[in-house]
Amino acid sequence: MMSKYAGGCAHVHVTTDAEPIDNHECHCNVCKAVTGQHTTHVAFFNHGDVKVDHPEKIKRVPFNAQNPNGPLEICLCTDCGAVLMLDDKVGRIRVAVPNVMGYDDAAFPKATYHAFWDETKGYPAPQDGRPVFGGLRPEFVWPAGH
Incomplete structure (x- = not known):
């Protein structure tokens, strides 16, 4: 059975059948x-809704170089270096950037x-x-972490 959304690379598959809990065009620095992009299409999913078939092949690096101890990490494939997802160390969300992480953006x-x-x-x-906001949409509520 095919997953609704499938990304990753030839070595690590990242999949979900859930809909994003937040789906925005990001303008953050x-x-x-x-990404090197002017704006970035970003989709947040509940952490447990996103599956990774080979977590042992993931290298993690800080998402924000200015805040290396922050909660988000970029997950890279140890075999090919592909960007797989953003993972939340707190266990609240996993993030897909469709046009960067191997998904069918369309x-x-x-x-x-x-x-x-x-x-x-x-x-x-x-x-x-x-709508245009200075942060996430005002009604967004972060899911509970672990």
Whole structure:
């Protein structure tokens, strides 16, 4: 049976049948630095909803170089170096960046809003009709961790 969303690489498969609990276009400086993209489509899933078939083949590095002890880690394949997912050390979420992590980006639902936009970015606020917030959407509630 095929999973609804499948990413990763030839060595490590990352899958879920769940829908994202948050799905946004990110404007944060960390995503810009990590991906090299102006904005990044980011999907949060409940941690337990995302499965990894070979966790022993994952190398973990800090997501935010300015906060290396922060909760998010970039997971890389030890065989090929592919970016697999972001994992939360606290066990709340796992994060997919569809166009970077081996997913079919077209199969993902479109991001529902813009997150972490601020006027100091030096470009106009998005005008595509989706809400624009300075952080995550106000009604987002972090899931419980372990």
